[in-house]
Amino acid sequence: MSLRLQIVLAIAGLILVLGLAGTFHARFTLSGISEDLLEQRGNAIASDLEGHASELLLTDDIYGLYRRINSIMNSEGDMRYVVILGPNGEVKASTFAGGLPVGLREANPVPDGQASSTEILETSEGSLLDMARPVLGGEAGVIRVGLSRERVESDVASLTFRLLAITGGILLAGLLVSYGLATLLTRPLSRLADAARAVGRGDLSRKVAIESSDEVGELSAAFNAMTDQLREKEEDRRRLLAQVISAQEDERKRVARELHDEAGQALTSLMLGLKHLHETAVDDTVRARVADLRTVASDTLELMHDLSLDLRPSSLDDLGLVAALERYTKDFGRKYEINVDFHAGALRERRLPIQHEVTVYRIVQEALTNTARHASAKNISVTLDRRNGTAVVVAEDDGSGFDPSGQELSPAEARRLGIRGMEERAALLGGRVTIESRPGAGTAVFLEIPIDEDDLT
Amino acid sequence: MNPTRVLIADDHAVVRAGIRLLIDRQEDMEVIGEAGDGWQAVEQATSLRPDLVLLDVTMPGLNGLEVASELRRAVPDVRLLVLTMHDDEAYLRQFLQAGVSGYILKKAADTELVAAVRAVVRGETYIYPSLTGVLVDRFLDKPEVTKERGSHGKLTARETEILQLVAQGYTSQQIGDRLSITVNTVQTHRAHIMEKLELKGRAELVRYALARGLLTGEPS
Numbered sequence: 049m050s051l052r053l054q055i056v057l058a059i060a061g062l063i064l065v066l067g068l069a070g071t072f073h074a075r076f077t078l079s080g081i082s083e084d085l086l087e088q089r090g091n092a093i094a095s096d097l098e099g100h101a102s103e104l105l106l107t108d109d110i111y112g113l114y115r116r117i118n119s120i121m122n123s124e125g126d127m128r129y130v131v132i133l134g135p136n137g138e139v140k141a142s143t144f145a146g147g148l149p150v151g152l153r154e155a156n157p158v159p160d161g162q163a164s165s166t167e168i169l170e171t172s173e174g175s176l177l178d179m180a181r182p183v184l185g186g187e188a189g190v191i192r193v194g195l196s197r198e199r200v201e202s203d204v205a206s207l208t209f210r211l212l213a214i215t216g217g218i219l220l221a222g223l224l225v226s227y228g229l230a231t232l233l234t235r236p237l238s239r240l241a242d243a244a245r246a247v248g249r250g251d252l253s254r255k256v257a258i259e260s261s262d263e264v265g266e267l268s269a270a271f272n273a274m275t276d277q278l279r280e281k282e283e284d285r286r287r288l289l290a291q292v293i294s295a296q297e298d299e300r301k302r303v304a305r306e307l308h309d310e311a312g313q314a315l316t317s318l319m320l321g322l323k324h325l326h327e328t329a330v331d332d333t334v335r336a337r338v339a340d341l342r343t344v345a346s347d348t349l350e351l352m353h354d355l356s357l358d359l360r361p362s363s364l365d366d367l368g369l370v371a372a373l374e375r376y377t378k379d380f381g382r383k384y385e386i387n388v389d390f391h392a393g394a395l396r397e398r399r400l401p402i403q404h405e406v407t408v409y410r411i412v413q414e415a416l417t418n419t420a421r422h423a424s425a426k427n428i429s430v431t432l433d434r435r436n437g438t439a440v441v442v443a444e445d446d447g448s449g450f451d452p453s454g455q456e457l458s459p460a461e462a463r464r465l466g467i468r469g470m471e472e473r474a475a476l477l478g479g480r481v482t483i484e485s486r487p488g489a490g491t492a493v494f495l496e497i498p499i500d501e502d503d504l505t
Numbered sequence: 506m507n508p509t510r511v512l513i514a515d516d517h518a519v520v521r522a523g524i525r526l527l528i529d530r531q532e533d534m535e536v537i538g539e540a541g542d543g544w545q546a547v548e549q550a551t552s553l554r555p556d557l558v559l560l561d562v563t564m565p566g567l568n569g570l571e572v573a574s575e576l577r578r579a580v581p582d583v584r585l586l587v588l589t590m591h592d593d594e595a596y597l598r599q600f601l602q603a604g605v606s607g608y609i610l611k612k613a614a615d616t617e618l619v620a621a622v623r624a625v626v627r628g629e630t631y632i633y634p635s636l637t638g639v640l641v642d643r644f645l646d647k648p649e650v651t652k653e654r655g656s657h658g659k660l661t662a663r664e665t666e667i668l669q670l671v672a673q674g675y676t677s678q679q680i681g682d683r684l685s686i687t688v689n690t691v692q693t694h695r696a697h698i699m700e701k702l703e704l705k706g707r708a709e710l711v712r713y714a715l716a717r718g719l720l721t722g723e724p725s
């Protein structure tokens with residue numbers, strides 16, 4: 049359940065409980081008070097009537113009795129009836145035009161020794177409060193007064209209705225306000241959740257707006273600080289990686305040059321010297337020994353040359369990426385007996401910045417090494433071209449393929465650096481590596497690196 | 506006949522000494538000078554007018570290639586023989602374009618240098634054997650690019666579209682997204698195309714598309 053719904057429900061529930069409890073309480077109190085008032089009025093009327101009626105009853109002044117009860121009927125609005133019974137229960141005077149309704153006479157007997165009795169009667173004309181009051185202790189008769197309870201009931205009902213209506217109104221307003229409040233509260237939270245997801249995907253430039261100085265604002269600020277830190281860390285890591293890679297490349301270049309030039313030249317002159325010795329020596333055993341030495345020097349030179357090429361081919365710096373890759377793919381094909389088809393398109397004539405060329409070279413090297421090691425492929429294509437402002441390099445083999453999502457790799461395989469390294473190297477230049485492969489369907493490694501027209505030479 | 510007059514241009518004194526030892530032993534050639542960098546090489550070649558300059562590739566100042574171009578211009582009748590560690594085909598190509606007559610590797614200097622000098626002086630071109638193989642390869646390779654294959658007239662419009670995108674280096678995913686079809690469909694199409702056109706791999710496919718003008722203009 050969303051936080052918003054929870055807040056709305058809680059507030060609605062609270063309003064409902066409070067409203068209903070208040071209504072119930074008010075209804076209970078009001079009906080109690082009204083009931084008391086009605087009873088007091090009945091009592092007052094009855095006792096007033098008793099004062100006058102006792103004399104009229106004793107003198108048997110029926111006319112006087114009628115005058116009294118009629119004047120009471122007229123002056124009191126919710127008076128339903130007044131009945132004066134004789135000592136034996138016979139009707140002396142009554143506001144009922146016909147006889148007494150059935151059962152009324154017996155309805156409210158006054159217990160012995162009491163001054164009066166009150167009873168609620170449910171009749172076909174509504175609920176009544178009936179008061180019975182003996183005159184002169186019952187000797188002279190009993191006065192019965194009937195007051196309608198309708199007003200009491202309708203007052204209570206209308207109060208209840210009004211309170212319920214007010215509760216409903218408050219509930220509605222409460223729903224609106226709490227919905228708004230909940231939205232206000234949760235919107236920054238869902239924005240934060242969005243941002244957190246984006247950061248999780250690696251978008252470290254995501255910020256959330258700080259709109260308040262409350263806890264949510266604090267959380268947003270903390271979140272922003274966290275992404276800032278992450279970004280700084282990531283930038284540090286990138287910088288460090290770039291430094292490590294460029295230091296490694298520089299070192300390789302230096303060592304390769306040293307091997308190629310210094311050691312190579314020294315061995316060359318050694319071989320030339322040995323050749324001279326060979327031609328001038330008179331002793332056959334010396335000549336044979338010199339020939340052996342010449343072989344050693346020649347092998348060492350070959351070894352040095354290969355090592356230098358492996359470390360960093362001088363053609364990459366001197367002649368450019370295309371020449372270096374041509375050489376590399378040719379040697380690679382010969383070494384692993386795989387048919388390597390290299391095609392360089394529009395980039396054949398132009399040179400990329402050396403950093404880009406080294407990156408492409410290394411990534412192709414890794415892709416081809418992977419093919420040789422894992423794919424048992426027969427053919428590899430390497431294509432190099434420019435597409436708008438992007439250098440596009442594809443190395444594709446027809447080998448065994450694999451699942452590049454990494455799900456089927458063993459933990460040891462997943463920790464390998466080859467593919468990671470390609471991705472990192474590409475990322476340093478704002479590029480990316482995509483691998484498309486399926487078991488049994490070969491592997492294609494795509495490299496895209498943005499290039500600036502101005503950087504081409 | 507006068508001995509062949511040779512100028513050695515190499516930045517390594519020990520190598521120059523070794524070469525000098527070797528050449529001076531031959532009756533029909535002599536070393537008339539040594540240059541330790543590119544500038545010296547040009548200077549001495551113009552002033553001494555040797556029959557042949559033995560040229561290193563990597564040298565301070567002007568490099569071997571620049572020296573070769575400069576000498577072609579300044580003293581056209583001097584023959585140039587490159588003696589280098591670099592066995593890249595690309596270096597060889599550049600030097601042949603610059604007009605050198607020979608190209609040999611230092612690892613074979615002791616066995617081939619003398620023969621190379623003689624051949625070049627005779628007016629022949631001498632190239633280190635394993636590298637000539639490379640040149641012949643290229644020569645034989647050439648017609649394959651334009652060799653007539655199945656025509657893409659046989660391709661459907663959709664297949665031509667996919668051929669074009671594949672040749673431009675888009676991933677199957679990107680192609681699928683562009684054409685609103687699944688990656689599998691893209692790959693099935695591609696397999697069909699390769700089969701119809703009898704293409705063996707991506708590089709051939711790119712060359713095919715290039716030859717048909719599919720990579721620059723409108724599909725034809």
Ligand SMILES: Nc1ncnc2c1ncn2[C@@H]1O[C@H](COP(=O)(O)OP(=O)(O)OP(=O)(O)O)[C@@H](O)[C@H]1O
Binds near residue numbers: 457
């Ligand atoms: N061309 C390919 N064909 C088949 N499987 C491949 C190919 N390239 C990569 N793989 C699979 O992906 C895994 C990861 O490759 P990655 O280059 O990252 O590591 P590695 O080559 O095993 O080790 P290294 O860190 O030395 O490169 C490999 O172990 C292999 O299973």
Ligand SMILES: [Mg+2]
Binds near residue numbers: 414418467
């Ligand atoms: Mg690997």
